[in-house]
Amino acid sequence: MLQFIKRWLPSSDKSGKTPPALEELRAWAERRDLPLRPVRDGGGVVVEGRVGGTAWRLEWGPAQRAYVVGHEVRWRAELDFGSDWQLLVLNRALQEAMERAVFQQYVEGVQTQIDDQTPPEMRWLVMFPKLNGAELGVLRETYAACGNGKSQLQHWLEGPLTKSLAALSLPEQHPLVLMIGRGRLVLRTQLNDTDEAQIEALRRLFETALREARRVAEQDASLPQPAPSTQPSLWSASTLPREEPRD
Numbered sequence: 001m002l003q004f005i006k007r008w009l010p011s012s013d014k015s016g017k018t019p020p021a022l023e024e025l026r027a028w029a030e031r032r033d034l035p036l037r038p039v040r041d042g043g044g045v046v047v048e049g050r051v052g053g054t055a056w057r058l059e060w061g062p063a064q065r066a067y068v069v070g071h072e073v074r075w076r077a078e079l080d081f082g083s084d085w086q087l088l089v090l091n092r093a094l095q096e097a098m099e100r101a102v103f104q105q106y107v108e109g110v111q112t113q114i115d116d117q118t119p120p121e122m123r124w125l126v127m128f129p130k131l132n133g134a135e136l137g138v139l140r141e142t143y144a145a146c147g148n149g150k151s152q153l154q155h156w157l158e159g160p161l162t163k164s165l166a167a168l169s170l171p172e173q174h175p176l177v178l179m180i181g182r183g184r185l186v187l188r189t190q191l192n193d194t195d196e197a198q199i200e201a202l203r204r205l206f207e208t209a210l211r212e213a214r215r216v217a218e219q220d221a222s223l224p225q226p227a228p229s230t231q232p233s234l235w236s237a238s239t240l241p242r243e244e245p246r247d
Contacts (some may be wrong), residue, residue: 020194021192022045025047025199034047043061044060051207054079054210055077056075056210057076063190065188073189074186076187077206077210079183079213079214085148085152085180085226087145087148087149087179088147089165090175091143091144091170093172093175094176095144102126124146124147125144128148130145130146131153137162138166142166143165145157155219156212156216159212165205170189174190175189176188185210189202
């Protein structure tokens with residue numbers, strides 16, 4: 001089972017060298033006059049910024065998800081809207097890997113309960129309906145999306161956010177998760193050896209997702225309201241959601 005790893009490791013490897021991603025993050029932050037500070041005895045770094053009136057926080061350090069190899073970067077922002085939204089966009093390779101893990105753990109393993117150690121992104125893949133190929137449009141070959149509010153999810157992906165996701169260039173096997181839950185927007189991906197251009201592309205994606213979520217929230221009164229709960233639930237093999245055909 002994918003487990004949340006509650007630890008931070010030293011920022012240098014056994015040779016004493018600083019990881020390339022950390023050097024690039026420092027250069028990226030300095031060029032933009034963004035404060036960068038170490039956390040937990042040098043085990044990672046934090047960068048803070050703003051988009052409009054909303055503060056965001058970048059955290060880089062050893063991976064907190066088992067599906068990320070090495071180090072990861074997380075962008076997050078607290079939202080003053082959409083507290084019941086549970087929306088998820090992730091790259092297709094990660095979706096398929098998670099669904100294989102779910103099948104092996106809960107079907108072949110004859111286990112029927114998803115517990116609170118299961119990351120929310122895996123729970124949501126089981127619990128919520130996915131957008132089909134036609135609904136994903138140009139993203140259908142590389143991304144999957146699901147959520148407790150299909151209308152909110154589709155409106156969120158309209159226009160600029162879809163363009164930003166389609167334009168993002170990451171190695172195929174690098175996981176990418178973009179999600180809204182508990183009133184927070186989070187972007188998570190692997191970041192070991194990178195350059196400033198990739199970090200800047202991730203920032204643009206995150207800030208686009210934030211702006212587009214606010215746009216949807218302003219129109220939200222006219223949309224069907226999502227169900228508020230994602231507590232771990234019981235389900236049987238016969239109720240596993242099936243992948244809808246890609247158009």
